[in-house]
Amino acid sequence: MSVPISIRNITKKYGDTVVIPDLSADIHDGEFFTLLGPSGCGKTTLLRMIAGFIDIQRGTIAFGDQVINDVPVNKRDYGMVFQNYAIFPSMTVEKNVMFGLENRHVPKAEAQRRTEQMLAQVKMEHLAKRFPENLSGGQQQRIALARAIVINPQVLLMDEPLSNLDAKLRIEIRQVIADIQREIAITTVYVTHDQEEALSVSDRIAVMNHGVIQQVASPESIYRRPFNQFVAGFIGHSNSFDAVVVENVGGQATVRLEGGYTFAIDVLRRDVAPGTHVIVSVRPEDFTVHDSPSGLSGRVRLRQFLGSHVQYNLDNDSGREFLLNQSADFGTRLFQPGDVIHLGVDSRAVNIFDATTSETLVEGVLSNVIGSPVTEVPAS
Numbered sequence: 001m002s003v004p005i006s007i008r009n010i011t012k013k014y015g016d017t018v019v020i021p022d023l024s025a026d027i028h029d030g031e032f033f034t035l036l037g038p039s040g041c042g043k044t045t046l047l048r049m050i051a052g053f054i055d056i057q058r059g060t061i062a063f064g065d066q067v068i069n070d071v072p073v074n075k076r077d078y079g080m081v082f083q084n085y086a087i088f089p090s091m092t093v094e095k096n097v098m099f100g101l102e103n104r105h106v107p108k109a110e111a112q113r114r115t116e117q118m119l120a121q122v123k124m125e126h127l128a129k130r131f132p133e134n135l136s137g138g139q140q141q142r143i144a145l146a147r148a149i150v151i152n153p154q155v156l157l158m159d160e161p162l163s164n165l166d167a168k169l170r171i172e173i174r175q176v177i178a179d180i181q182r183e184i185a186i187t188t189v190y191v192t193h194d195q196e197e198a199l200s201v202s203d204r205i206a207v208m209n210h211g212v213i214q215q216v217a218s219p220e221s222i223y224r225r226p227f228n229q230f231v232a233g234f235i236g237h238s239n240s241f242d243a244v245v246v247e248n249v250g251g252q253a254t255v256r257l258e259g260g261y262t263f264a265i266d267v268l269r270r271d272v273a274p275g276t277h278v279i280v281s282v283r284p285e286d287f288t289v290h291d292s293p294s295g296l297s298g299r300v301r302l303r304q305f306l307g308s309h310v311q312y313n314l315d316n317d318s319g320r321e322f323l324l325n326q327s328a329d330f331g332t333r334l335f336q337p338g339d340v341i342h343l344g345v346d347s348r349a350v351n352i353f354d355a356t357t358s359e360t361l362v363e364g365v366l367s368n369v370i371g372s373p374v375t376e377v378p379a380s
């Protein structure tokens with residue numbers, strides 16, 4: 001039976017180097033929870049602490065009500081899928097999947113039945129008698145997944161399971177993983193540094209940097225309402241403009257960008273005073289192109305056709321570069337290097353960050369990190 005995982009005040013040091021200073025998180029029963037962050041941010045370390053390969057120096061990790069700090073690796077009730085498949089080369093596909101059941105002394109007939117059922121679920125029943133060396137990487141990872149979940153563990157742990165596969169197989173296998181995870185509703189902790197992968201499969205994502213969770217939220221919230229500039233820049237691309245709040249009457253605000261372009265927004269926290277220096281963050285797809293010379297101007301430096309859209313590298317009046325994405329529909333006007341494009345911003349889609357703390361000033365957006373201060377939003 002699947003259980004929630006509770007992580008409280010976890011610390012990890014290697015010598016004097018603190019890799020995880022103090023981390024807490026709640027992973028809900030049955031959810032697909034992804035640890036996402038740049039290389040070296042500590043996501044594998046955290047996963048390996050849950051798995052029991054790395055000691056928990058301080059803090060606790062619990063599966064349901066059971067604190068597992070002192071439970072040995074082989075007594076923790078999880079299935080794990082690794083980057084390098086880690087299936088036994090000397091055993092057939094069928095034997096690989098059955099291995100965990102035999103270890104748990106499941107009666108032979110039942111073990112056989114569950115193995116067949118599992119192989120059908122990962123669409124590998126026709127290859128049951130093959131040896132791993134005769135399987136592709138994608139097929140090996142299907143077997144690794146089957147082997148991890150056939151034992152009905154409380155938790156499924158996955159450490160960059162797709163990173164050895166080519167781009168097309170990555171998409172195919174991530175759909176297999178997401179489908180099966182939803183079907184059996186097992187609490188899953190998934191580590192990746194690939195943002196598209198995280199956005200596509202997760203119920204919630206924890207974005208990490210330097211051993212600290214920056215934000216925990218749904219993929220849509222992480223992308224649309226990042227809690228700070230790190231999250232905004234790590235997930236997709238964000239253009240940042242220096243700006244100042246001109247007026248703010250109960251959250252109905254006017255903001256002026258460097259260069260003078262001024263626009264109205266209604267999502268600013270109402271406690272942000274006029275005169276406050278802010279960073280306005282705009283996704284490349286959240287500009288509108290003006291026919292008349294008004295708004296924000298950018299001179300085209302480079303145009304790249306990317307299939308579904310055209311990407312322009314533009315220079316603003318101060319010579320700073322920013323990106324614009326336009327759909328590549330038939331009939332969309334293409335600009336040439338040297339052209340000046342006049343733009344407005346979709347004010348619902350912009351994000352505004354405090355220039356000093358880098359944290360969001362959009363009303364109601366929280367980091368949802370356990371233990372972090374909750375910003376009070378005044379009642380209307």
Ligand SMILES: Nc1ncnc2c1ncn2[C@@H]1O[C@H](COP(=O)(O)OP(=O)(O)OP(=O)(O)O)[C@@H](O)[C@H]1O
Pocket residue numbers: 014019037038039040041042043044045046193
């Ligand atoms: N055994 C070790 N001794 C010393 N430092 C280590 C050890 N293992 C990991 N580290 C350091 O701890 C930090 C976190 O490593 P970790 O592998 O958890 O990061 P990660 O986010 O999973 O990165 P990647 O995606 O590259 O695997 C890194 O700076 C790494 O160099």
